[in-house]
Amino acid sequence: MPIEVLMPALSPTMTEGKLARWLKSEGDAVKSGDVIAEIETDKATMEFEAVEEGRIGKILVEGGTEGVAVNTPIAILLEEGEDSADLGKVAERPVASTAPVAAEPPASTSMPPAPKPPQASFGGEEKQYDKFVRMTVREALRDAMAEEMRRDEAVFLMGEEVGQYQGAYKVSQGLLDEFGPKRVIDTPITEMGFAGLGVGAAFAGLKPIVEFMTMNFSMQAIDHVINSAAKTLYMSGGQQPCPIVFRGPNGAASRVAAQHSQDFSAWYAHCPGLKVVAPYSAADAKGLLKAAIRDPNPVVVLENEIMYGQSFDVPDDPDFIIPIGKAKIEREGGHVTIISYARSVHIALQAAEMLAGEGIEAEVINLRTIRPLDVETIVRSIQKTNRVVTVHEDWPFASVSSEIAAVIMENAFDWLDAPLVRVCGADVPMPYAANLEKLYLPQPEQVVEAARRVCYKK
Amino acid sequence: MASAKRRAKAVEPTKAQFIKWYRDMLLIRRFEEKAGQLYGMGLIGGFCHLYIGQEAVVVGMMAAAEPADSVVTSYRDHGQMLACGMDPKGVMAELTGRAGGYSKGKGGSMHMFSREKKFYGGHGIVGAQVPIGTGLGFAHRYSEDGGVCHTYLGDGAVNQGQVYESFNMAALWKLPVVYVIENNKYAMGTSIERASAGTELAKRGAAYGIPGEAVDGMSVSAVFEAASRALAHARSGEGPYILEMKTYRYRGHSMSDPAKYRTKEEVTRMREQHDPIDTLKAVLLEQGHIDEAGLKEIDREVKQIVGEAADFAQASPEPAPSELWTDVLIEA
Numbered sequence: 001m002p003i004e005v006l007m008p009a010l011s012p013t014m015t016e017g018k019l020a021r022w023l024k025s026e027g028d029a030v031k032s033g034d035v036i037a038e039i040e041t042d043k044a045t046m047e048f049e050a051v052e053e054g055r056i057g058k059i060l061v062e063g064g065t066e067g068v069a070v071n072t073p074i075a076i077l078l079e080e081g082e083d084s085a086d087l088g089k090v091a092e093r094p095v096a097s098t099a100p101v102a103a104e105p106p107a108s109t110s111m112p113p114a115p116k117p118p119q120a121s122f123g124g125e126e127k128q129y130d131k132f133v134r135m136t137v138r139e140a141l142r143d144a145m146a147e148e149m150r151r152d153e154a155v156f157l158m159g160e161e162v163g164q165y166q167g168a169y170k171v172s173q174g175l176l177d178e179f180g181p182k183r184v185i186d187t188p189i190t191e192m193g194f195a196g197l198g199v200g201a202a203f204a205g206l207k208p209i210v211e212f213m214t215m216n217f218s219m220q221a222i223d224h225v226i227n228s229a230a231k232t233l234y235m236s237g238g239q240q241p242c243p244i245v246f247r248g249p250n251g252a253a254s255r256v257a258a259q260h261s262q263d264f265s266a267w268y269a270h271c272p273g274l275k276v277v278a279p280y281s282a283a284d285a286k287g288l289l290k291a292a293i294r295d296p297n298p299v300v301v302l303e304n305e306i307m308y309g310q311s312f313d314v315p316d317d318p319d320f321i322i323p324i325g326k327a328k329i330e331r332e333g334g335h336v337t338i339i340s341y342a343r344s345v346h347i348a349l350q351a352a353e354m355l356a357g358e359g360i361e362a363e364v365i366n367l368r369t370i371r372p373l374d375v376e377t378i379v380r381s382i383q384k385t386n387r388v389v390t391v392h393e394d395w396p397f398a399s400v401s402s403e404i405a406a407v408i409m410e411n412a413f414d415w416l417d418a419p420l421v422r423v424c425g426a427d428v429p430m431p432y433a434a435n436l437e438k439l440y441l442p443q444p445e446q447v448v449e450a451a452r453r454v455c456y457k458k
Numbered sequence: 459m460a461s462a463k464r465r466a467k468a469v470e471p472t473k474a475q476f477i478k479w480y481r482d483m484l485l486i487r488r489f490e491e492k493a494g495q496l497y498g499m500g501l502i503g504g505f506c507h508l509y510i511g512q513e514a515v516v517v518g519m520m521a522a523a524e525p526a527d528s529v530v531t532s533y534r535d536h537g538q539m540l541a542c543g544m545d546p547k548g549v550m551a552e553l554t555g556r557a558g559g560y561s562k563g564k565g566g567s568m569h570m571f572s573r574e575k576k577f578y579g580g581h582g583i584v585g586a587q588v589p590i591g592t593g594l595g596f597a598h599r600y601s602e603d604g605g606v607c608h609t610y611l612g613d614g615a616v617n618q619g620q621v622y623e624s625f626n627m628a629a630l631w632k633l634p635v636v637y638v639i640e641n642n643k644y645a646m647g648t649s650i651e652r653a654s655a656g657t658e659l660a661k662r663g664a665a666y667g668i669p670g671e672a673v674d675g676m677s678v679s680a681v682f683e684a685a686s687r688a689l690a691h692a693r694s695g696e697g698p699y700i701l702e703m704k705t706y707r708y709r710g711h712s713m714s715d716p717a718k719y720r721t722k723e724e725v726t727r728m729r730e731q732h733d734p735i736d737t738l739k740a741v742l743l744e745q746g747h748i749d750e751a752g753l754k755e756i757d758r759e760v761k762q763i764v765g766e767a768a769d770f771a772q773a774s775p776e777p778a779p780s781e782l783w784t785d786v787l788i789e790a
Binding site for chain 1: 487491492494495497498499500503510528559560562563564569570571572578579583586588589590591594595597598600607619620623626627630708710713714715716718729783785786787
């Protein structure tokens with residue numbers, strides 16, 4: 001049956017174009033791949049190739065015609081054994097119209113409502129424990145990795161100095177001895193390379209723990225964290241998971257200046273497809289890292305160098321784990337809610353102690369997970385206190401506190417008796433000088449001042 | 459084990475293999491022509507990078523592959539998917555952004571995966587697939603499954619830093635990876651001479667001790683022979699190998715590229731004198747492996763597969779609106 005040759009769209013934005021000239025005439029034979037015409041698009045002059053084989057039966061749009069709409073028939077191609085008498089019997093061919101949409105009530109083109117974000121996600125409901133051991137954050141992280149590596153052969157650790165050196169901050173102490181060089185892998189200084197390598201290994205079903213010596217260096221590798229790890233499940237229609245953990249110390253260290261002191265929580269939490277946790281205590285560190293390793297999704301674990309040496313009580317239970325997505329109320333109080341995460345929880349708790357001396361009872365929320373954010377715990381606390389202060393080391397602009405403010409506007413606006421006040425790192429690169437560094441970082445006194453403000457007390 | 463495999467692969471291709479290669483290359487060619495046509499009809503949107511001209515590379519590589527092997531490539535990926543045995547219907551329906559596509563219409567031309575066929579994408583960021591492929595090689599070694607990762611990259615990607623980070627680790631740890639550099643001479647519109655100091659890409663691993671060889675990527679037999687050697691090397695635990703495939707793409711970089719950076723004569727010369735399909739066809743006829751009727755039968759079969767893929771890709775519905783929100787995270 002004769003085939004209509006249609007005016008093609010030759011760029012993503014083309015709706016019409018000029019049929020500049022024909023390179024074949026009526027009666028000419030064409031093979032697939034032959035250039036039959038030149039077409040001017042909105043961008044350039046393009047060669048137009050035949051797809052079907054046959055003979056040009058009739059040219060419908062002359063060379064030189066401008067403004068030919070995409071999908072207009074421009075010629076008729078005759079197949080083997082056909083002649084001009086067949087020109088009228090043009091085959092019906094599908095034209096780009098609206099595509100069918102999968103049936104689903106109610107079929108509409110407007111955006112469907114977003115599902116509720118998962119509350120308690122991987123790790124299940126949080127259990128209560130009664131036996132504890134004292135350990136540092138550093139030991140808790142090491143124990144979390146060791147326990148998960150014993151539990152699952154597919155888990156391995158890679159990064160700079162994680163093996164023979166026992167970790168640049170001694171977090172991986174003893175792991176090489178126990179698990180050997182197959183599973184504790186010293187890498188060259190090559191963040192983009194080993195982050196991408198980890199993603200490939202995770203695609204194949206392994207469960208890599210990729211340690212960045214500090215999260216500052218993860219910027220070299222952020223393309224793999226975002227474009228390769230976080231987006232692939234979606235881009236594959238749910239076929240290709242990426243069970244990987246990216247971890248390392250984050251936030252301000254001490255006297256190392258701007259390139260080595262930065263909080264990346266907002267950077268990573270911005271991207272759907274990633275989970276982001278930021279432990280404060282040793283228990284948080286152990287429970288969240290174990291949950292991160294077991295999670296079938298990519299998880300970024302933001303640790304803190306200054307906290308590595310601090311000791312806390314950790315549940316003494318082989319099944320201890322903290323579900324991702326659950327905040328913790330570190331201290332209960334009825335007058336003001338202070339929301340924080342990571343090391344700043346310590347600042348919040350110090351401030352709460354000082355506030356108690358003034359008769360202000362602060363409720364301190366340790367977020368533990370940045371994404372998915374535990375909106376329920378935040379809202380419930382504000383319904384009780386009607387006042388809120390946020391504390392973090394990160395810059396204020398487009399930060400986790402910005403998100404908290406938005407979430408409160410959307411979910412608890414009517415419960416507020418005062419506008420939210422944020423206590424953040426100064427909106428400058430981290431300075432080196434000791435006095436300036438201290439001025440940059442949130443201090444308990446600033447939090448106390450902010451709490452007084454939202455309580456309208458002087 | 460490894461040497462036995464190497465011997466097995468060293469034998470001359472059989473008549474059946476030659477014919478399969480012809481059919482596989484023709485399928486890619488016709489599929490891509492159809493994709494170009496559907497793009498022209500507005501049924502395929504965005505970026506669409508066609509493999510036309512480069513068919514011998516992936517068909518020759520897959521001819522030497524073992525079932526355990528994995529494949530990863532960049533965004534010029536339709537040829538790899540078909541050669542891995544993925545269903546042309548699912549690939550074409552992904553191009554049209556339909557529910558029946560490999561990624562339910564959420565990935566498009568550049569993002570398709572099949573764990574069943576060990577095809578790990580389809581990656582849109584130039585060079586990013588190279589450490590990923592190195593990680594797939596790492597996983598082959600970790601799980602001792604005997605596989606090698608075929609990691610494809612173009613002559614544009616060879617100037618990305620992460621390629622050398624990957625070469626270093628792969629050589630350091632002797633990972634089973636074959637890096638297949640598809641040198642089609644143009645990184646989008648920039649010729650290799652204008653982009654690369656040192657255009658002998660097979661030597662790009664020399665500093666890491668990675669053997670490399672340049673291969674006539676327009677000859678499926680030459681590709682098969684080199685691929686057999688490279689894969690045996692990687693499989694035997696001797697580490698990575700680089701194959702620089704000298705190839706050519708007939709079409710522009712993507713559908714909207716008029717390719718004015720090269721002469722018409724150059725394109726015509728490649729098409730008329732070096733076309734991988736025509737070359738193999740001549741060999742098949744000359745050696746009496748097949749006759750004109752046999753070729754016509756293959757043409758007919760391929761045309762039917764591609765036609766059915768195109769029909770499916772237009773009949774398959776668009777993804778349901780609720781699909782907007784699925785597959786972001788695996789819910790525990």
